[in-house]
Amino acid sequence: MNEEFFYLEPYTYISNSSCAVLMYNSLSNRIITDDNPEIVKFVSDLIENNNVLKIDPTNNNIKEFIQSARENFLGDVYSIEDQKEKPFIMSSNAVLMRDVKAKSSGDSLDFSIDSLKYLSELTIYLNENCTSNCDDCSILFKQTTSCIQSNSKDQLEYSILETILDQVSLLTNFKSLNIVGGDIFNYYRINELLNKIKNVKVPITFHFKDSQLDFNNLKKLDFKNVIISLVFYKAIGLEKLKSIKAENFCSLELNLKFLFTSGEEFDKYRKYQEKYSNISVRYIPIFNKKNIKFFEENIFLTKDSIIKNVIDIKTIHINQKINSLFFGKLFLKSNGDAYDNLNNDKSIGSIYELSLADLVYKTIKYGSYWDMTRNKIRPCQDCIYKDLCPPISNYELVLKRMDLCKLNNQMNN
């Protein structure tokens, strides 16, 4: 009798834990899962044997599993007589030829040369002093781009800004520059800065809270490459929007961010938006330490929502290697300290001592946020959905809990 082998299709992504397996067909986006201990063991052996494994013809559970895999074109069977040799099956897991965290020679050079190509977004805090006393100011900026209030009198040196503005237009993957305060219009050289930004060839977003809204100041930002982001919190202050009339601007691009902590606030925003249907907004939930229940009920992921949102194998590869929410983003505080994430208390270094390129290099080589993936942290690393799940976000960091899901720390399906 011919020996029969089961092999995984090279386009099939597979994830296993000690008690479950998941197989994803990257051509058809179909997923199957199984928690039968015999199947779990079979898949573990399969992975160990380079995705090709001899079939035990007497095991009905395995035979059923293989039949299901074949029906979904996740794997196939071949017999030795047919083809003489075992097929060569490559793994569908992402492989990086140059991995900055690997210790092989040449890596440092590879990543220090043109390190700025890794930078996609820079957020600059011009200052931190502000007279508005907004609710929860100290928690908002850790969850979404928003202003800061502190006692610091630091202002970022203008010469630093000039150098950055000259350089960002030349960067390969740079997408967005965010300018934030404190109070932006209290910056000591605001007029020179406004004069300079006219000629910068990347989009620059100025971020304000509703409490800082001043029509005359907004007029000063009326340039083609400038976007104004207005942040509203808890559905308060929306009436101020009436004062902004598009006809008073040459090239107004307004982004509204509606931050909410409860369903009631969300509903208020929705009603407002219904009235002014021409305004485009982003709804952003905020964790304020008192609304964990709201988060559990509305924000936490379910198994269905994870599966529904699987887009393609590329997304899985990205999730395996980097955190796409954090990657490429750098934050520069008004005292010159740079951060790879504002939930990180430890600065990467100071822009007064290192160049922007040096700071990016240090981030990619030694930082832990750009490549903070679920396969590195508990409990997610033991979950079969770890590479399908959206990346760790600022919410997880603020909540100090990595599994914002309803899978109950399951390692199974």
Next chain:
Amino acid sequence: MKSYILYTSNNIDYLYSKVFETYVVVHPVLKYILLSYENGVTHEKLLKDEIALHFDFKYDLKTCEYYMSKFEFLYNNGFFNPLNNKNNLKGKIQANDIHKNFSNVRQLTFEVTENCNLECVYCGYGKLYSNNLDRNRSNLKFENAKTLIDKIVEYKKSKFSTSAKHELYISFYGGEPLLCMNTIKKIVEYVKDKRSYFEPIFTMTTNGVLLSKYVDYLIENDFRLLISLDGDKSNNKLRVNKNGIDEFDKIIKGIDKIERCNSEFLNKNITFNSVLHSENSIQDIHAFFTNKYGKMSSISELNTNGIDSSCQKEFDQIFNNFSTSYNKHNDKKLLELDMGYRNPKLLNINTFLYSYFNFAYYDYNDLYYNSSKEYNIPTGTCKPFGSKIFLTSKGKILPCERIGTINYFGSVENETVNFDVEKYVNGFNKKINKIRKRCQSCYFMESCIKCIYYIEEDVCDFYMNAKDFSSYMSNIFEDMESLPQLNTNYFDLINKLTVL
């Protein structure tokens, strides 16, 4: 251009999809359906009974039905869809690319002299080659090197500099660089003063004849040396001096002196390169270097470009093909282990994987920003000055020492660097434009390493049609399949590959 390729490795058929950059194993029934499809018989028109009959009922109706549905699955999910060639190889270089490359260059190579104390039979600057007519044993002027270094520093201070403070390889090349130690010493001292802009690492390619004389200086300055040596004494018959005598004993004396006074330097800083030819073999080279120095040498074939037509026969007599010599080795397993990452097979596999498979990425940028598609120009030509600036002893600036000086970018004279970036960029783009259409129909394009400066009259010997590409895939697959037999973790190995 077809979007899929059928190929065979170790008697197993595979089908590669360019759209998905993945493949499937092809069962004989699936292959029959595929070939019928290629002959205009779509899968809807095929009957399972007819297929079973074709195979004399070796495969039952259920099997035939399954592979009909598998073909349909692949077909419906776009496995055979035509490629979207919208932006295929439409790129060109721009002046800012040159400025940026100069500002972020990783290697500065100085040809300190054209003079050499050997006259190797196969020398790229020797009588076998026709593309180096203007060599007259000139030496590099220190002032020219200094002027170019100053220019690099100027670029480092500009907005085009997008690198963190990094190592800059300061490389000395010849002729034989050890013949001009005074110039080298001056350059080394000058470069050391520029440490606030980059961290210099000194490297040298040498024939080793004068090693004994300069060992102390080279060790003191932590030089990384690449010594050209073709194996044992009998293997070095083509590396001879003006009198036709090999200098093997002298070279070995120098290396042994290093081993005696600083064995760590020998281990860490010295690598060897052996040219493969009629007087040696990979087995000889392997045996000599591992026995004598406990490390393996890199192995290169003779350069087949630019051969003087009158010397073709002589060249053919000394040429030794890497694959042939490799296959003759009596312990390939040991050879592959000793060669490690220097194994050209592995380097080919590395390039092959990230060029053609959706799971392999060059780096984070390739993964996240799709950066491998950025440099979307025909041929495998490097970005000019993207990794290296080469200054000849006569003061000509080139992107590489391997291309003829006729293609120079600029020059250094009278303490001035002269170049016309726009003119160079236009010339480069014009050259590239000429071959663009040809490259757009080439199946090998994604992993091409053919330099535009080696393509004469738009004829490229790397060009592959579908059939060529199928054979290429078969060969690489066979190489890959042989790797796990080394008991090496294949993906670990691929992960560690480094190509500088």
